[in-house]
Amino acid sequence: MRSFEYASPTSREDAVNLLAENPGQAVILAGGTDLLSLMKDDVETPARIVSLKAITDLGGLDSSSTGLRIGPLVTLDELAGHAEVKEHYPSLVQAALGVRSPQLRSMGTVAGELCQRPRCWYYRGGFGLLGRHEGKSLVTAGENRYHAILGNAGPAYFVSPSSLAPALVALGARIKLLGPKGDRELPLETFFRIPKAEGEREHDLGADEIVTDILVPPAAGPNATYEVRQKEALDWPLAAAAVALEMNGSRVKSARVVLGHVAPTPWVAAEAAKALRGKAPDEAAGDAAGRAAVKGARPLSHNQYKIRLARVAVKRATLRATGKEV
């Protein structure tokens, strides 16, 4: 690891100023669970680290009639253990507990989980976010078994690594950011984006901005996350789905279905939501939604299997949301 300057501001504004003074050379430290490994691998070589840990109002989890405000420094364990979250947003609890390492849940923060960098081994091996070498993609010609099956027209083939993002996007969450020009708020769905060139990032957080709030509206109905994993120990899921339903009696009035770990962003499956509308959320409807969710999937040479996993994840998340444990 290379030497760096460490700053520990106590206000949001100071944090933004410290980032803006050194554009592109300063990085944010929250839980540090991703950043430190990136630095050890020489993928990130910041000149300055701006720790947010001393900014107390970036923590806290508040529930009110307008929904949930999650401070960016709330840890995954705090989120999963919060009584209101457990009662109304089980999809968030299931996603947070999907991070199987107690140490990571204890240190890792919600904003850090959302902004963690992709796990693509070409990126982590130093070939850049797009995994290119001598003008060619290493992913399409190489080991792509864990890469994207959706949103993979190129040049980005990595998958969004966040487990919380699908659940939050399905719940209609918004994110607030603060930069030198003031704050801005946007739907979490549009916060994530697919980079088109090396140097672009996979989300919309500027180099001189920080996350200040994650805002989740009141849950309209049952919701759940289901992850398909290679092993139950610490690992990222192979495919995941989050489902948020609004019910009209025993039938689905409206639905949001979001896939995780199968595309460079959390993938909103509008066709799957449409397939659930007006139906009882049973196995047949869940299966139809799963098939609709992966209708546009285009597997790479080694990841055809992920199509079925994503399909099953949607079905099982639908069943889990309505209390049918799978």
Added chain:
Amino acid sequence: MGAELFSSKQMCRRLRTKTMFYQSEPDPSVPPSNDNSFWCTHSMNCMGPDGEVAEPKMCLPGRGCFESV
């Protein structure tokens, strides 16, 4: 065969083995061995991009795909 081997400037920077990531100090009473699994971060495979095996004795200067540290 652990981190000490990989501190060699002669080794290709794309070669990896799990022992590189161990946090423990090497035990001098345990003789080095070459029974680990190695992989190349260019090909993400036990074979390098040139189709030859990725392992310490092969991933040396002179090989076409060699990258210095």
